[in-house]
Amino acid sequence: MNDNNPIAWLLLLTNLAGRSASTPRVRLWRAMKELGAGTLRDGVSLLPASEQHRDKLIAVRTQIETDGGTAWLFDLPEQSSEAEEELRRLFDRSVAFREIEAEAAALQSELPILDETAARRRLRQLEREFDAIASIDFFPGPTSDKARPALEELKTLVNGLFSPEEPSASKGVVQRLDVRRYRARVWATRRRLWVDRVASAWLIRRFIDTEARFLWLEKPRYCPGNALGFDFDGAAFTHVYDRVTFEVLVASFGLETDPGLNQLGRLVHYLDVGGLPVAEAAGFEAV
Numbered sequence: 001m002n003d004n005n006p007i008a009w010l011l012l013l014t015n016l017a018g019r020s021a022s023t024p025r026v027r028l029w030r031a032m033k034e035l036g037a038g039t040l041r042d043g044v045s046l047l048p049a050s051e052q053h054r055d056k057l058i059a060v061r062t063q064i065e066t067d068g069g070t071a072w073l074f075d076l077p078e079q080s081s082e083a084e085e086e087l088r089r090l091f092d093r094s095v096a097f098r099e100i101e102a103e104a105a106a107l108q109s110e111l112p113i114l115d116e117t118a119a120r121r122r123l124r125q126l127e128r129e130f131d132a133i134a135s136i137d138f139f140p141g142p143t144s145d146k147a148r149p150a151l152e153e154l155k156t157l158v159n160g161l162f163s164p165e166e167p168s169a170s171k172g173v174v175q176r177l178d179v180r181r182y183r184a185r186v187w188a189t190r191r192r193l194w195v196d197r198v199a200s201a202w203l204i205r206r207f208i209d210t211e212a213r214f215l216w217l218e219k220p221r222y223c224p225g226n227a228l229g230f231d232f233d234g235a236a237f238t239h240v241y242d243r244v245t246f247e248v249l250v251a252s253f254g255l256e257t258d259p260g261l262n263q264l265g266r267l268v269h270y271l272d273v274g275g276l277p278v279a280e281a282a283g284f285e286a287v
Contacts, residue, residue, distance in 0.1 A: 036136025
């Protein structure tokens with residue numbers, strides 16, 4: 001939907017009359033906000049036509065009728081170029097993207113006085129806000145093109161400050177290993193532990209090598225030849241494609257059948273490199 005060609009629209013008319021309708025009104029307002037709908041006037045909402053939008057608006061209409069209101073969903077054909085321009089203005093996200101860019105600049109200036117937990121928490125919040133706006137940015141413009149690089153630059157600065165040796169994703173294959181060959185070994189990773197290294201060390205001691213001894217390296221290049229390195233470039237266990245080290249260890253030692261470890265893997269992945277939010281992440285991060 002990012003070209004300038006005229007498109008068709010979906011128009012939802014709603015009526016929630018009466019004092020008892022406050023809760024349904026709030027529910028409707030939240031649903032329309034989540035969908036990124038434009039508002040022509042009170043009770044008249046608009047979205048670019050698509051099967052996905054149609055299904056979601058039908059669900060909204062059903063909820064309104066369940067709440068005792070009335071709703072109608074209409075197809076609005078392509079409009080004149082002047083009308084089309086007016087309708088598209090309802091979906092202008094430039095202010096929201098500029099706010100993201102300004103918040104990214106503010107966080108960048110505060111990095112010297114923030115600890116890692118606070119900096120990463122605020123970075124992830126900005127990333128979530130950006131993703132939420134981008135998901136309803138039906139007609140992208142230059143402001144989104146500026147906000148995205150600003151966030152990428154901020155993420156690079158955060159990683160450079162707090163995890164200067166953060167591993168890059170390799171293109172290798174995760175091989176299944178015999179856990180019996182990894183008993184009473186020395187395992188080594190970088191100092192200044194963050195979530196992936198903490199979780200990986202716990203996983204090693206709990207499920208892979210109960211007699212493991214750990215070295216916390218000032219620099220990865222100081223890793224002894226007899227140690228099993230993890231979570232740095234060139235280590236025996238590190239990021240592979242979209243898997244973080246914890247996920248690689250789970251796969252390497254055949255632990256994927258444990259639903260708890262799979263859920264923990266999703267949590268570690270989210271906190272370490274982003275992705276789908278996990279409800280328990282905030283508590284884990286605080287610890």
